[in-house]
Amino acid sequence: MNALRLIWAGWKFHLKSLTLSGFFILTSVLQPVIFATIAFLMFRAGAGDTTLLYVSLGSGMMGIWSSTLFGSGGAIQWQRWQGTLEYLIAVPPSFVMVLVPLTLATSTIGLYSLTATLLWGRLFFGVPFDVVHPLLFAVAIPATVIGLGLLGLVMAASFILWRSGANALSNLLEYPVWLATGLLVPLSLLPNWVEPVSWVLAPTWGVRAIRESALGGDPFFPVVMCVLLGGVYLVLGTILLNHFERLARQHATLSLT
Amino acid sequence: MTTSLRIFFIGGVTAYRGLINWLSPWIFIPSLVVTPIFQILLFVYIGRAAGVQSDEFFVIGNAIQYASIPCIFSMTHAIAGERFQQTLAYLLVSPAHRLPLFLGRALPVILNSIFVAAFALLVSGLILRIDVPVSAWPAILLVIAVAAFACTGLGLITAAIGLRVRETAVLNNIIFGLLLIFTGANVPLEEMPGWMEAIGRSVPLTHAIEAAREIANGASLGDVSGLLGTEFAIGVVYTFVGYQALRFMEYSSRKRASIQIA
Secondary structure, three states: HHHHHHHHHHHHHHHHHHHOOHHHHHEEEEEEHHHHHHHHHHHHOOOOOHHHHHHHHHHHHHHHHHHHHHHHHOHHHHHHHOOOOOHHHHHOOOOHEEEHHHEEEEEEEOHHHHHHHHHHHHHHHHHOOOOOOOOHHHHHHHHHHHHHHHHHHHHHHHHHOOOOOOOHHHHHHHHHHHOOOOOOOOOOOOOOOHHHHHHOOOHHHHHHHHHHHHOOOOOHHHHHHHHHHHHHHHHHHHHHHHHHHHHHHHHOOOOOO | OOOHHHHHHHHHHHHHHHHOOOHHHHHHHHHHHHHHHHHHHHHHHHHHHHHHOOOOHHHHHHHHHHHHHHHHHHHHHHHHHHHHHHOOOHHHHHHOOHHHHHOOOOOHHHHHHHHHHHHHHHHHHOOOOOOOOHHHHHHHHHHHHHHHHHHHHHHHHHHHHHHOOOHHHHHHHHHHHHHHHHOOOOOHHHHHHHHHHHOOOOOHHHHHHHHHHHHHHHOOOOOOOHHHHHHHHHHHHHHHHHHHHHHHHHHHHHHHHHOOOO
C-alpha cells in the first residue's frame, strides 16, 4: 500500500512538474503535430488505402515515445543537475520506487501528443474520430503508458552510462524507434530483421493496441504484451539501477555531472 | 581592415570553439551524423507507404533540410551562449566592429552544416542506392553551401531572439519543424495550400532543395542558377535582418540594463 501511495504521489508531482516545462510541452504537442501534418499531406496525396486516423494515432504515439525517451533517458542526469539525486538515493524507499513514478509521468505526458494529433486531424484535415471499441481503447491507453513508462526506467538506468549525457543518445534513438515500431510505416515494408527487434519494444504493441481498438481488430493480445513487457522492463531496470547505484557509491560519483 | 579580418576569422573560430565546446564526438556523431540518416529513412519509408514521390526526392530534401540543425542551433548558441556563460557584457563593451564579430561566428557553422548535409546525402544515397552521378556532386556541394549560408542567416535571427528569451532550444525545435513542413523537403510545394506555398518560397532551403533535386536529375549549374540566386538572395536578406536584430537587441539590452539577464 505504501508503494502504491509513493507511486501515486510521485507520478502526480512529476506530471505537474513536466507540464510546466516548455521543452516537454513542445515535444509533446508541437512536434507530433508537425509530423502529423507532413504525414497527413503525404498520405492524402498518396495512392494507398491508409486512413488518416491510422496516421493520427501513429503520430500521437510518436510524441509519447519522444516524451518518454527524453524525459526518462535524462531523468538521472536531470536530478544530478538539480542537486536532488543524493536525496532521492538516500530516502528509505528503494531508488527504483522513486524513479518509476517519474518515468511513468514522462510517458503520461505523451498523452498530450495523442490528444493534439487527434484534435489537429479533426480540425484541419477532417479526420473523424470514430472508435470501434471505446472500452478497449480506454484500456489500451493506460497499458501503453505503463509499457512505455517502464521502458523509460530501463533507459533512465542505462543512458547514464553514456559518456556525454543522455540527450545525445535520446536524439539517436528517436527516429529509429519511430521507424522500427511501425508507428507510421507498416513493418512489412521494412527489412525482415526489423520485425523481431520490434517485438521487444513496447511502442510496437502500444500502437497496435490503440489502433486495433480504434480502427477494429483484436487489441487484447497487444495490451497483454504491453503489460508483460512492462514487467520485464521493471526487472531489467531494477537490476541496472542497483548496479548503477552500487558503482556510484563505490566510486563516489553520484553527484558528478 | 586587418583587425576586422582577424576578428572575423580568428575571433569567429575561437568563439565557436569556446561556446560549442560541448560538441564532442560523443554528441556530434549521434546527433549530426547518424540522426539525419534515420530522418531520411523515416520519410523514405513513409513515402513508400503512402505511395508518393521517389526515394531520391526524400533523400535530397531531408539531407539539405537537416543542415538547419547546425545552422540554427549552433548559430544561436555561438551568440546567445555568451549570455548563459556570463560573458556577453565583456563582448559588448569591446570596441570590435559588430559585423565581423557576429558574422565571423557564422563561418564555422556554415562549414559544419555543409559537412552534415553532404554526409547525410552521401551515406543515405548509398544505403538506398540513389543514383546521383559523380559529376553532379560539385554542383550539389555548391547548392548545399548556399543553403547553409541562407539558413545561417535565419540562425542569426534566432540568435538575436536568444539574447532576450530563455527557451532557445524550444524556439529552435519549432523552427526546425516548420522548415521540415514548409521547405518542400517531404511534400512538394505545389501540393500545399497557396498560403503554405507562399511561406515555403520565402524561407531558406526551399530553393536549394529544388535546385539539388534538379541537378541530381541531370540539370547543369546554369539551369538552376535562378533557384540558386534566389536562395542566395534569401540568405542575404535573412543575414541582414539577423544582423540588424542583433544590433537592436544590443541597443535595447543596454537601455534596459538587461544584458546579462538569462
